[in-house]
Amino acid sequence: MRRLVPIVLAAVAFVAVAVVxxxxxxxxxxxxxxxxxxLNAQARGDERAMLDLIDGCLARPACVGAVxxxxxxxxxxxxxxxxxxxxxxxxxxxxxxxxxRVVWRTPDRLPTVQCVExxxxxxxxxxxxxxxxGLSEPIDREAAC
Numbered sequence: 001m002r003r004l005v006p007i008v009l010a011a012v013a014f015v016a017v018a019v020v021x022x023x024x025x026x027x028x029x030x031x032x033x034x035x036x037x038x039l040n041a042q043a044r045g046d047e048r049a050m051l052d053l054i055d056g057c058l059a060r061p062a063c064v065g066a067v068x069x070x071x072x073x074x075x076x077x078x079x080x081x082x083x084x085x086x087x088x089x090x091x092x093x094x095x096x097x098x099x100x101r102v103v104w105r106t107p108d109r110l111p112t113v114q115c116v117e118x119x120x121x122x123x124x125x126x127x128x129x130x131x132x133x134g135l136s137e138p139i140d141r142e143a144a145c
Contacts, residue, residue, distance in 0.1 A: 028090060031100070031130045035116050036080060038132055039104050045075030055119075055131045066137060070114075074138070078106040088145075089118045096120045097133075099145035112138050115145035 034053065041049035050057075050067045057063040083105055088098030099115040117134030136145070 030128075031087060031089065031118055031120070032082075032085065034130055034132050035085075035100060035102060035118075036082065038116065038135060039080045039082075039102065039114075042070055042074050042135075043076055043078070043080050043106055045071045047071045050135070053132055054135060055133050057134075063134065066135065070135065070137060074109075074112060076106050076109050078108060080104050080106055083111050087118065089120050092120050094120075094123045101145045103141075111141065113141050113143065114138055 038050060038053045041053060047068055050071060051064065054063065054067065057067060081104065082102065084103040085100065086102075087100040089096040089100070097117075097119045100118050101113065101115055103111050103113050105111045115134075115136040116132060119131045119133050120128055121131070122128040139145070
């Protein structure tokens with residue numbers, strides 16, 4: 001019986017760490033998935049999908065204008081391929097906000113660099129939530145967000 005208690009405690013601790021790690025990894029994947037969905041919509045020239053994917057964009061005329069211009073200017077055939085992905089909110093264990101610098105391309109386009117504004121809420125215990133709140137125009141290939 002004395003040996004059983006430490007074994008049970010170790011098993012419970014292992015499961016708790018595994019659950020926390022799974023939640024943390026799911027937030028990383030959710031952020032990347034949202035960014036890729038947004039860039040694919042942009043490459044298709046799908047303004048409506050872009051406006052739906054950027055939280056609060058419809059209420060900000062400047063955001064709507066930028067979305068329309070990006071969709072018109074960056075429309076092209078093929079799937080988006082992520083070349084580089086640098087997120088200031090990645091690995092956040094709690095609420096965080098910051099830009100994600102994304103270098104992407106399609107088969108017919110040279111790499112394009114944009115900044116995607118990300119807001120994370122919640123925690124690894126309560127369950128993280130990821131929201132896209134903005135998308136920049138293309139920036140210089142060497143520029144930071």
